[in-house]
Amino acid sequence: MKDAIAGKTMLALTLFAVLLVLLMIAGLYLKSRPVLSSHSLGELFFSTRWRPFRGQFGFLPFILGTLWVTGVAMLIAVPLCLLTAIYLSEYAPARVREWVKPLIDILAGIPSVVFGVWGMLVVVPFIKDTVAPAFKVFSTGYSVLAGGIVLAIMVFPVIIHVTLEVLRAVPSEVREASLALGATRWQTVKRVVLRKALPGVAAAVVLGIARAFGETMAVLMVVGNVPKVPKSVLDPAYPLPALIANNYGEMLSVPLYDSALMLAALILLLVILAFNVASRLVLRRVERSLR
Amino acid sequence: MARDRRFAEERLFRGLMIAATALIVSCLALILLTVLAKGLPFMSLDMVTRTPQGGYYLGKGGGVLNAILGSLYLAGGATLLAILIGLPVALYLNVYARPGGRFVAASRFAFDVLNGVPSIVYGAFGFTLMIFFGLRASLLGGIIAIALLILPMMARSMDEVIRLVPRELLEASYALGATRWETARRVVARQALPGILTAVLIAFGRGIGDAAAVIFTTGFTDAVPGSLLRPAATLPLAIFFQLGVPIPEVQGRAYASALILTVLILAVSLAARLLSRRLTRHVVK
Incomplete structure (x- = not known):
C-alpha cells in the first residue's frame, strides 16, 4: 500500500519535472501573446527599431548582437577546446589529466557575475588600451570582442567535457590498429579518432553555442548594451539575454514592454531547446554506435 | 622526407x-x-558582519551581510525544494520504472535538455508564475525560480549515482521481502548517499552563484531577509549594483563581495569533493 502510494507520487513528480519545459513554453507564450498579436513577426524579427515607449519592438539588433558575441566566442573557444580535449584524452599522462580535470570543473562552477567582474577589470581595459589603438580605432572596451572573450572562457568547460566523453567512447582498438600500421599519434587522431568522433564533437560545439546564447550576467557587464547592430568586433552590442535582464525594472510601466521581453525569453528558450535536442540526439547515437 | x-x-x-x-x-x-x-x-570584518548602513552606496559604512545571508537562504531553500522533487525522481527512474524502458530514456533526455536552458529563461518563467499567483518579488519567488533551475542537474546527477548501485543489491533486498519503497529508501538511497550529497552541494553552489534567475524574482533590499514573502538581497546582484556606482570605494566593495562569493563557491565545491571521498568508505562495494 505504502509502496504503491510512493510509486504514484514519484511518478507524478517525475512527470512534473519532465513536463516543466512545456509549462515554460506555455507560460512564456501566454505572456508574449499581446505583442505577437499587435505586431507582425516580420516587424518583430527584422526591424532594427527598438523604441518601447512608441510601441516599436524590433528585435534585430539584439538577435544580431547575440550572434556576433556567440560567433566571436566560438572562434576563440572551439580550437582551444578541441586541442585541450584531444591532449587530455590522447596524449596527457594520467597525472596531468587528474590535475587538469578538476580545475576545469572549478572553472565551470565560477558564477557568471565573477566572470563579469574579471572581464571589466582585465578584458575591457585591455581592449580599450591595447587592441583598439593597434587598429587605430577608438573603443571604450565594452564591445563584442570583450563579450566574446569572456563568453569563450565560460563555454570552455562545456565543450571540453562533452568532447572528452565522446573521445573516450571511441574504442581503443581503433587507435591501436592505426598505430600498428605505423601512423603517428597525431595522424591517428586526425584520420581515425576524430573522424569517428566527428558527429559527437559537432554536438559538443553546438552545446557550447547553446550555452553562449543564454549566458546573461557576464556578457551584460562587458558588452556595452547599445541597441544598434554592431559593425565590427570593437563596437558595443546588446544581446537578447542582456536586454531581458536590464529592463526588468521599467518593463511593467510601459504597455507591451513586458510582453516583448517575455517574447525575447521565449525566442531564446526555443532556439536553445532546438540546439540542445539536436546535439543530445547526436550524442545518444554516437554513444550507441561506438559501444 | x-x-x-x-x-x-x-x-x-x-x-x-x-x-x-x-x-x-x-x-x-x-x-x-x-x-x-x-x-x-x-575586505574587512564589516563586509561580512554588517548590513549596508545609511549612505553605504555613497561610500559610507556597512557591509554585505544582507546579501550573504540572502544568498544562503535562497540557495538553501531552493536546494531543499529541489531535493524534495529530484531525489524521488531519481529513485523512481532507477527502482520503480522498467529498467532500460522508453520512459526512463525519455526522462533522462528531458533533464539533459532542461539542464541547457539558461537561467534568464527560468527567471522570466518564474516571473510569469509569480504574476499568475499574484506574488511580488520575494525570497519565495527566488527560491522557486532557483529550485527549477537546479532541479534538472540535481535529478540527473542523482540519477547517475543511483544508477551505479549494483542491481544485485536491489534483488537481495527484494528477496528478503522488502517492498520497492523500502528498498529505495533503505538500500538504494543509503548506498548512493555520498554521490547524492555531492550532487546536492554542486546544485547549492550553482544556486548561490546565479544572478539572472533572481533578478526578476527576488528583488533587492538592504535588510536581512526576515520573511519568505519579502524581497531578499543576493550576492551576485549586490556585486552588480555596487559596480554600477561610480564611486571607487563602493566599486572596491563590489570586488570584495566578488571575493566573498568566489570563496564561498570554492568552499562548497571543495566540501563536495572531500565529502564524497570520505563517505564512500561506508558503501558496500
Missing part, C-alpha cells in the same frame, strides 16, 4: 595542445588571482 614532415607535424600539434591546455588553466588562475588582488584590499 615525408617521414620528417610527419614528425614535425606531430611535434607542432603536440605543442599547440599543451599550449591550449596551459592557456585554459591559466585563465582560471588569472580570474581567481584578479578577484583576490582586487578584492582583498577592500
Whole structure:
C-alpha cells in the first residue's frame, strides 16, 4: 500500500519535472501573446527599431548582437577546446589529466557575475588600451570582442567535457590498429579518432553555442548594451539575454514592454531547446554506435 | 622526407595542445588571482558582519551581510525544494520504472535538455508564475525560480549515482521481502548517499552563484531577509549594483563581495569533493 502510494507520487513528480519545459513554453507564450498579436513577426524579427515607449519592438539588433558575441566566442573557444580535449584524452599522462580535470570543473562552477567582474577589470581595459589603438580605432572596451572573450572562457568547460566523453567512447582498438600500421599519434587522431568522433564533437560545439546564447550576467557587464547592430568586433552590442535582464525594472510601466521581453525569453528558450535536442540526439547515437 | 614532415607535424600539434591546455588553466588562475588582488584590499570584518548602513552606496559604512545571508537562504531553500522533487525522481527512474524502458530514456533526455536552458529563461518563467499567483518579488519567488533551475542537474546527477548501485543489491533486498519503497529508501538511497550529497552541494553552489534567475524574482533590499514573502538581497546582484556606482570605494566593495562569493563557491565545491571521498568508505562495494 505504502509502496504503491510512493510509486504514484514519484511518478507524478517525475512527470512534473519532465513536463516543466512545456509549462515554460506555455507560460512564456501566454505572456508574449499581446505583442505577437499587435505586431507582425516580420516587424518583430527584422526591424532594427527598438523604441518601447512608441510601441516599436524590433528585435534585430539584439538577435544580431547575440550572434556576433556567440560567433566571436566560438572562434576563440572551439580550437582551444578541441586541442585541450584531444591532449587530455590522447596524449596527457594520467597525472596531468587528474590535475587538469578538476580545475576545469572549478572553472565551470565560477558564477557568471565573477566572470563579469574579471572581464571589466582585465578584458575591457585591455581592449580599450591595447587592441583598439593597434587598429587605430577608438573603443571604450565594452564591445563584442570583450563579450566574446569572456563568453569563450565560460563555454570552455562545456565543450571540453562533452568532447572528452565522446573521445573516450571511441574504442581503443581503433587507435591501436592505426598505430600498428605505423601512423603517428597525431595522424591517428586526425584520420581515425576524430573522424569517428566527428558527429559527437559537432554536438559538443553546438552545446557550447547553446550555452553562449543564454549566458546573461557576464556578457551584460562587458558588452556595452547599445541597441544598434554592431559593425565590427570593437563596437558595443546588446544581446537578447542582456536586454531581458536590464529592463526588468521599467518593463511593467510601459504597455507591451513586458510582453516583448517575455517574447525575447521565449525566442531564446526555443532556439536553445532546438540546439540542445539536436546535439543530445547526436550524442545518444554516437554513444550507441561506438559501444 | 615525408617521414620528417610527419614528425614535425606531430611535434607542432603536440605543442599547440599543451599550449591550449596551459592557456585554459591559466585563465582560471588569472580570474581567481584578479578577484583576490582586487578584492582583498577592500575586505574587512564589516563586509561580512554588517548590513549596508545609511549612505553605504555613497561610500559610507556597512557591509554585505544582507546579501550573504540572502544568498544562503535562497540557495538553501531552493536546494531543499529541489531535493524534495529530484531525489524521488531519481529513485523512481532507477527502482520503480522498467529498467532500460522508453520512459526512463525519455526522462533522462528531458533533464539533459532542461539542464541547457539558461537561467534568464527560468527567471522570466518564474516571473510569469509569480504574476499568475499574484506574488511580488520575494525570497519565495527566488527560491522557486532557483529550485527549477537546479532541479534538472540535481535529478540527473542523482540519477547517475543511483544508477551505479549494483542491481544485485536491489534483488537481495527484494528477496528478503522488502517492498520497492523500502528498498529505495533503505538500500538504494543509503548506498548512493555520498554521490547524492555531492550532487546536492554542486546544485547549492550553482544556486548561490546565479544572478539572472533572481533578478526578476527576488528583488533587492538592504535588510536581512526576515520573511519568505519579502524581497531578499543576493550576492551576485549586490556585486552588480555596487559596480554600477561610480564611486571607487563602493566599486572596491563590489570586488570584495566578488571575493566573498568566489570563496564561498570554492568552499562548497571543495566540501563536495572531500565529502564524497570520505563517505564512500561506508558503501558496500
